[in-house]
Amino acid sequence: MSSCSVNSQKSDRQIYMDYQSTTPCDPRVVEKMLPYFTEIFGNPHSISHVHGWAAEQAVENSRAQIATLIGADPRDIIFTSGATEANNLAIKGVAEFHKGQKNHIITCMTEHKCVLDSCRYLEKHGFDVTYLPVDKNGLISLDTLATSITDQTMLVSIMAVNNEIGVIQPIKEIGKICRERGVYFHTDAAQALGKIPLNVDEMNIDLMSLSAHKVYGPKGIGALYVRRKPRIRLNPLIHGGGQERGMRSGTLPTPLCVGFGEACRIAGAEMEEEATRLKTLQEKLYSVITSRISDVYLNGDLEKRIPGNMNLSFAYVEGEGLMGDLTGLSLSSGSACTSASLEPSYVLRAIGVSEDLAHTSLRFGIGRFTTEEEIDYTIERVIGAVERLRAMSPLYEMAKEGIDINTIEWDTH
Amino acid sequence: MKYSEKVIDHFQNPRNVGSLDKTETNVGTGLVGAPSCGDVMKLQIKVNNEGIIEDAKFKTFGCKSAIASSSLATEWIKGKTLDEAKQVKNVDIAKYLALPPVKIHCSVLAEDAIKTAIEDLEKKSKQKTAELA
Numbered sequence: 001m002s003s004c005s006v007n008s009q010k011s012d013r014q015i016y017m018d019y020q021s022t023t024p025c026d027p028r029v030v031e032k033m034l035p036y037f038t039e040i041f042g043n044p045h046s047i048s049h050v051h052g053w054a055a056e057q058a059v060e061n062s063r064a065q066i067a068t069l070i071g072a073d074p075r076d077i078i079f080t081s082g083a084t085e086a087n088n089l090a091i092k093g094v095a096e097f098h099k100g101q102k103n104h105i106i107t108c109m110t111e112h113k114c115v116l117d118s119c120r121y122l123e124k125h126g127f128d129v130t131y132l133p134v135d136k137n138g139l140i141s142l143d144t145l146a147t148s149i150t151d152q153t154m155l156v157s158i159m160a161v162n163n164e165i166g167v168i169q170p171i172k173e174i175g176k177i178c179r180e181r182g183v184y185f186h187t188d189a190a191q192a193l194g195k196i197p198l199n200v201d202e203m204n205i206d207l208m209s210l211s212a213h214k215v216y217g218p219k220g221i222g223a224l225y226v227r228r229k230p231r232i233r234l235n236p237l238i239h240g241g242g243q244e245r246g247m248r249s250g251t252l253p254t255p256l257c258v259g260f261g262e263a264c265r266i267a268g269a270e271m272e273e274e275a276t277r278l279k280t281l282q283e284k285l286y287s288v289i290t291s292r293i294s295d296v297y298l299n300g301d302l303e304k305r306i307p308g309n310m311n312l313s314f315a316y317v318e319g320e321g322l323m324g325d326l327t328g329l330s331l332s333s334g335s336a337c338t339s340a341s342l343e344p345s346y347v348l349r350a351i352g353v354s355e356d357l358a359h360t361s362l363r364f365g366i367g368r369f370t371t372e373e374e375i376d377y378t379i380e381r382v383i384g385a386v387e388r389l390r391a392m393s394p395l396y397e398m399a400k401e402g403i404d405i406n407t408i409e410w411d412t413h
Numbered sequence: 414m415k416y417s418e419k420v421i422d423h424f425q426n427p428r429n430v431g432s433l434d435k436t437e438t439n440v441g442t443g444l445v446g447a448p449s450c451g452d453v454m455k456l457q458i459k460v461n462n463e464g465i466i467e468d469a470k471f472k473t474f475g476c477k478s479a480i481a482s483s484s485l486a487t488e489w490i491k492g493k494t495l496d497e498a499k500q501v502k503n504v505d506i507a508k509y510l511a512l513p514p515v516k517i518h519c520s521v522l523a524e525d526a527i528k529t530a531i532e533d534l535e536k537k538s539k540q541k542t543a544e545l546a
Contacts, residue, residue: 318451320476324424344451356448392430392480394455394472395448410447 015374017331019367020163020191020309025259026216026368032262033218036255044252045243055254062261069264070189070208071199072225078244079252079260082222083190084114085237086209087157089224089248090186091118093234094155094207095127102154106130106183108140108169109350111159115188119157128152136352137301138167146177155184160192164347164363165300166309168196175204184232190214190222194267195275195306200225206232212256216368217263221256224248274368278307281366281375286310288379293386295399299348299361313353313361316396317389322362325385329378332363356395356405416477417511423481428488431470433457438541441534443526451475452519454483456526458490458498460534466490466498471526478516482506482523495531 016024036058044059046052063074080086095105107119109131119129130148132140140158149156156178160171171187178185186207189198194215200208208225212218226232226247240249290296295315314322319333344358353361364378390396395405416424432455435442439460446453452475459468469487473480485506490498506512506520 316474318475318479320451321424321480324477354449356451359448359451392427392472393474394444394453395474397432397455397472405448410449410453 015329015377017329017364017366017370017374017378019365019370020166020214020363021332021365022213022219023216023367024369025218026263026266028266029217029259029262033255033259036258040254042254044254044257045241058254059252059257062257062264065261065265066210066223067225069193069198069268070210070225071201073228075245076200076225076228078224078226078247079257080222080224080248081220082213083112083188083209083211084222086211086222086224087112087114087188088118089234089237090207090209090226091115091155091157092122093237093247094184094186094232095122096235097233098154099126102152104128104130104150104152105155105157106132106145106148106153107157108132108134108159110134110138110162110164110347111157112163112188112190115157115159132158134350137304138162138165138299138347138351139301139304140169140174142170142173142177145174146181149177149181149183153181153183155186157186157188159188159190160198161189161195161306161309162300162347163191163309164345165311165351166191166305167300168192168304168306171198171205172203178206179204191306191309194264194271195308197271200227212260212263215263215267218256218259221253221260223260275307278366278370281370281372282307282310282364284372285364285366285375285379286312289382292379292383297353297357299351299353308366310364310366311348311361312364313348313357314386315357315360316393316399317386318359319361321389322360322385325388326381329381332365333361419485420477420481420510420512423484423510424477427471427480427484429468429470429484429491430472432472433459433468433470438537439534441530441532441537443529443531443533445525445529446475446522448474452479452522454479454522454526456483456486456523456530458527458530458534460495464494466493466495475519475522476516478510478512478519479522481510482512482519483526485510486523486527490527495534498527499531501527 040054042051042055044055063077067074067077123129132144134140158169158174161168175185184206187205188209190211193210206227211222236247238249243249297313299311323333344355348358433440441458443456455472457470458466461467469491471483471487473483489501503520503524506523507517512520
């Protein structure tokens with residue numbers, strides 16, 4: 001068997017390394033949720049009987065738990081089906097309420113698709129949108145933000161933590177600028193909640209999107225924080241019985257709300273310890289890999305990042321091929337081959353990663369249940385895979401011969 | 414994406430990975446694709462005095478399908494004449510590997526690589542003939 005054949009290592013289970021995509025429910029969360037499926041199953045809006053009151057109590061408890069984690073009042077929390085819906089509601093809801101008064105929105109090129117797509121929708125309906133660029137570390141420039149604000153600007157929407165590269169935007173500073181200029185500040189905090197401290201008053205946040213399934217809660221529930229003092233007004237996307245202060249009609253899914261609340265409670269209690277543990281594991285992953293193989297690049301700021309999200313480019317090796325050699329690990333890649341659109345990651349392109357390097361990236365997402373043993377296994381598998389694929393790579397061969405790949409005239413179809 | 418067993422086999426056990434000396438007059442080199450597209454194939458052939466491809470090597474930067482397509486290509490052209498090798502079509506590669514529609518371009522690139530390597534060889538032999546004249 002040639003040296004390029006796979007050393008087929010059997011692994012008993014699939015190791016999960018994609019915590020940004022979703023997280024498993026913490027068993028404590030599931031335990032809290034269960035009674036609400038079959039025992040305390042009433043409609044939380046049925047205010048005339050015990051079944052309803054019991055469910056309502058549970059929902060209101062959860063609301064308080066979520067609010068506590070972000071320094072808000074429970075009345076500021078509007079439950080939604082997730083952060084995607086929350087982002088849609090924040091952006092479209094605020095825009096449509098203020099239509100005719102102001103029509104400019106500022107966001108950022110590296111936002112999640114649901115934010116970008118909501119903005120594109122608004123552009124087709126008479127709104128102007130500015131998409132701020134980011135520097136090579138993935139961060140926006142506060143000066144550029146400040147100069148982009150006009151008397152027509154009603155909303156700035158910048159995510160707290162980026163899902164692809166894990167960088168933390170200067171939220172407090174952005175909030176300060178927006179408050180000074182009288183512009184609403186919305187932040188998509190789906191990847192930030194429970195990972196870094198958030199406080200809506202200290203950070204001058206007016207609207208914030210939250211997601212349960214990114215913080216060891218159930219899928220299918222999220223929330224939008226909507227400031228009441230001063231009162232933020234928005235048009236609902238979903239009309240009906242007027243639940244959630246008229247902003248989001250529909251019967252609340254009690255077990256999911258309970259799960260979200262419990263996930264927030266746990267995250268608040270364990271955040272610091274968990275962050276320290278994950279930082280140690282991530283540093284091991286990064287330092288060992290980079291000490292054993294050359295030409296590995298970290299995408300995004302080294303310091304201003306959450307522990308647990310590490311996006312690396314492995315030069316000369318294509319991402320999908322690399323993932324193909326990492327059976328036994330569940331990871332994601334910025335390669336075109338792994339995206340539905342066949343284009344490489346727009347986030348990596350926005351931070352200036354060249355197209356060829358964007359094709360070589362892997363995102364390592366670790367979390368609460370990642371063990372050091374899994375990190376050690378991952379390190380060995382990744383090194384083995386990169387070495388095998390580089391032995392097969394004409395680009396690696398050229399680089400070793402001292403040829404600068406950028407000087408070659410490639411035959412692009 | 415579900416891959417056929419043949420793609421997985423060629424990806425895990427690629428045939429003929431390596432390099433030949435591109436300066437030799439009986440070696441043809443085909444370098445196709447682009448790093449910005451995520452697909453680059455280098456395919457080389459060595460031809461003996463009878464005009465038979467006695468050795469073929471490849472190196473590929475690309476996904477499983479790209480690696481499999483180029484590995485298969487080297488396997489198929491070994492032992493053939495240059496004219497026979499020119500007959501290898503991407504549709505045959507795609508069919509054999511059962512490539513899904515979104516990966517057909519990998520087989521096209523492999524066919525391209527073969528043809529480019531043959532062209533390189535033919536150019537070299539024309540030059541050699543011109544020098545001798």
